[in-house]
Amino acid sequence: GLLIPEAGTVVLGAAVGARRVPVSYVPRTGGLLSNMTLIHNAALPAVWHGLLSSREAQGRAEALFEELGISGQGRSLPGLVGTGPRLLAQLTRAFLCEPALLVLDEPFAEPDAAVDHLVAQLIQRFRALPGRAVLIAAGQLGPAQAVADRFGFLRSGGLELFAGRSQLSSCPDPEVREFLE
Numbered sequence: 752g753l754l755i756p757e758a759g760t761v762v763l764g765a766a767v768g769a770r771r772v773p774v775s776y777v778p779r780t781g782g783l784l785s786n787m788t789l790i791h792n793a794a795l796p797a798v799w800h801g802l803l804s805s806r807e808a809q810g811r812a813e814a815l816f817e818e819l820g821i822s823g824q825g826r827s828l829p830g831l832v833g834t835g836p837r838l839l840a841q842l843t844r845a846f847l848c849e850p851a852l853l854v855l856d857e858p859f860a861e862p863d864a865a866v867d868h869l870v871a872q873l874i875q876r877f878r879a880l881p882g883r884a885v886l887i888a889a890g891q892l893g894p895a896q897a898v899a900d901r902f903g904f905l906r907s908g909g910l911e912l913f914a915g916r917s918q919l920s921s922c923p924d925p926e927v928r929e930f931l932e
Contacts, residue, residue: 772852775845779857782841783829789840790816790825797847808847815843819869835866842873853877853885859894867894874898892931904930 775796783792793816794808803811816822821836829837838861845853858870874885875898889895896902902913904927911927913919920931 773848773850774852774854775848775850776854777838777841777845777856777858779838779860780834783837785828785830788826788828789821789832789836792829793840793843793847796844800848802848811847812843815846816840819843819873833863835861835863838866839869839873842870846873846877849880851882851884853883855885855887857889858887859889870894871898 783789784795787795790809790812793812794803794805797803797808797811798805802808813822813825816825816839819839821839824832824836827836829840838858842858853874855874858874859867861867861870871894874887877883878885878898885898887895887899896916900915902916902919904911904913904919904922904924906926911922911924913922919927922928
């Protein structure tokens with residue numbers, strides 16, 4: 752939904768076989784309701800979709816907030832905390848929904864290296880679950896390369912896929928070279 756395709760079809764949550772594949776999208780900014788605490792924001796979609804009871808969703812969110820070191824901010828409204836805790840709350844929300852595909856928009860744009868480290872840990876934790884995949888949209892390679900096993904380079908005219916960092920690094924295309932630098 753960030754770019755309008757010139758051709759083809761983009762389908763999220765598409766049916767695969769006889770079941771739908773759940774997708775969670777974590778935007779770089781926004782995405783949280785301003786009048787709900789971070790804990791309630793994190794729990795809301797899992798409760799709304801009937802995946803967890805309200806008590807269970809809030810309990811799981813609180814436990815993950817504790818692990819991430821933001822438990823003291825869980826009862827705050829999004830506008831009263833920094834971008835790092837908001838991003839971690841959004842990732843917690845996605846985790847609680849247990850999607851098959853997690854789509855992240857610039858998850859490493861935070862200037863705080865500690866937050867980037869926590870984001871990388873959450874991505875690795877999510878990827879370790881059976882049947883899970885992560886798609887990261889990033890304008891710069893940066894920390895995303897540490898959690899990626901494949902790379903795609905989107906440009907006007909299409910998407911070029913690379914099997915790994917070494918294949919990406921050896922690409923002679925000037926646009927790809929600029930992305931790597």
